Amino acid sequence: MSKRAIFLYAEDAENDMLLMKKAIAKAGLDIELKTVSDGEELIRYINGEGPFSDRRKYPLPTLLVLDLNLPKKNGFEILKWLRRQPHLKRMIVIVLTASRRQEDVDQSHELGANAVLVKPSTIDDLVDMVRQLSDWVELTKMPNIDVKWKSAL
Amino acid sequence: MDEIESILLVEDNENDRMFMRHAFKKTNFPWKVQELHDGEEAIAYLIGNDPYSDRSKFPLPAVMLLDLNMPKKNGFEVLGWVRAQEAFKRLAIIILTASRRSDDVKQAYSLGVNSFLVKPATIEKLVQMVGCLRDWLHMNQVASLNDAVRK
Numbered sequence: 001m002s003k004r005a006i007f008l009y010a011e012d013a014e015n016d017m018l019l020m021k022k023a024i025a026k027a028g029l030d031i032e033l034k035t036v037s038d039g040e041e042l043i044r045y046i047n048g049e050g051p052f053s054d055r056r057k058y059p060l061p062t063l064l065v066l067d068l069n070l071p072k073k074n075g076f077e078i079l080k081w082l083r084r085q086p087h088l089k090r091m092i093v094i095v096l097t098a099s100r101r102q103e104d105v106d107q108s109h110e111l112g113a114n115a116v117l118v119k120p121s122t123i124d125d126l127v128d129m130v131r132q133l134s135d136w137v138e139l140t141k142m143p144n145i146d147v148k149w150k151s152a153l
Numbered sequence: 154m155d156e157i158e159s160i161l162l163v164e165d166n167e168n169d170r171m172f173m174r175h176a177f178k179k180t181n182f183p184w185k186v187q188e189l190h191d192g193e194e195a196i197a198y199l200i201g202n203d204p205y206s207d208r209s210k211f212p213l214p215a216v217m218l219l220d221l222n223m224p225k226k227n228g229f230e231v232l233g234w235v236r237a238q239e240a241f242k243r244l245a246i247i248i249l250t251a252s253r254r255s256d257d258v259k260q261a262y263s264l265g266v267n268s269f270l271v272k273p274a275t276i277e278k279l280v281q282m283v284g285c286l287r288d289w290l291h292m293n294q295v296a297s298l299n300d301a302v303r304k
Contacts, residue, residue: 089263090259090262090263100294102297105294105295105296105297106243106296106297109243109245109295109296110242110243110296112265114267114268115245115267115268115289115293116293116294116295117292117293117294118294129292132285132288132289132292135285135288135289136268136285136289139270139282139285139286140268140269140270141253141258141269141270141271142258142269143258143259143262143269144255144258144259
């Protein structure tokens with residue numbers, strides 16, 4: 001990939017957020033990590049509303065890393081909302097959850113998640129996961145989010 | 154948690170199927186791969202129509218690797234069909250194509266593909282790609298298609 005990847009991580013647990021930052025740094029990956037801590041903040045970020053109106057500071061991400069158990073609007077509600085937006089429905093969504101429940105995995109796929117990953121329990125495993133995710137992003141052709149829509153903001 | 158049992162490779166080009174077989178072997182690809190030759194075969198396989206009615210021989214896949222440019226039904230038609238079926242819509246689909254056209258990428262994601270891969274030009278790169286695919290699939294949690302079908 002020619003451009004630096006931007007991961008938008010929606011996660012309410014501060015510890016998980018810190019671990020992700022640490023894992024990306026430890027893996028030595030050139031990834032810009034943006035974070036939001038609940039579902040409503042995530043929608044505002046993606047829409048470029050309020051504090052997120054400056055797209056240079058808050059660019060549309062290469063992919064969204066989505067916790068399921070988010071306050072205000074949970075991961076399922078976000079997926080449903082995103083896949084209904086004509087200009088955003090192609091955004092890559094990686095569900096990252098502590099849940100190993102098959103119902104949660106099934107529902108995430110049903111609602112159009114591109115992949116479902118389980119949060120590793122150690123930092124070393126998280127580093128491996130972030131590395132593999134980055135390799136996968138490098139390998140795959142990513143969708144363009146509508147340019148006209150972006151410039152209209 | 155559902156484990157991956159088998160994978161479908163839907164590809165009309167015999168050489169490409171042979172290269173993929175080589176890459177699966179080189180990377181110790183751990184899953185059984187069923188090969189199909191066009192879009193109609195892919196749909197018949199999923200439904201379990203003849204000659205694919207024996208599920209012990211032709212199990213439902215956890216992942217489908219799908220070419221775009223195929224006879225009878227192309228990859229977009231198969232993708233659109235799968236996503237419209239209550240029983241199969243959760244199936245993970247990865248496009249594997251020679252096309253780099255951004256319109257094809259856009260259309261595939263609009264139809265709900267999970268990932269989009271471009272066939273590399275050399276065998277060496279293909280082996281690398283399949284190795285990365287193997288690691289990625291190991292990490293992924295797949296949907297339980299069998300339950301969906303039973304429902």
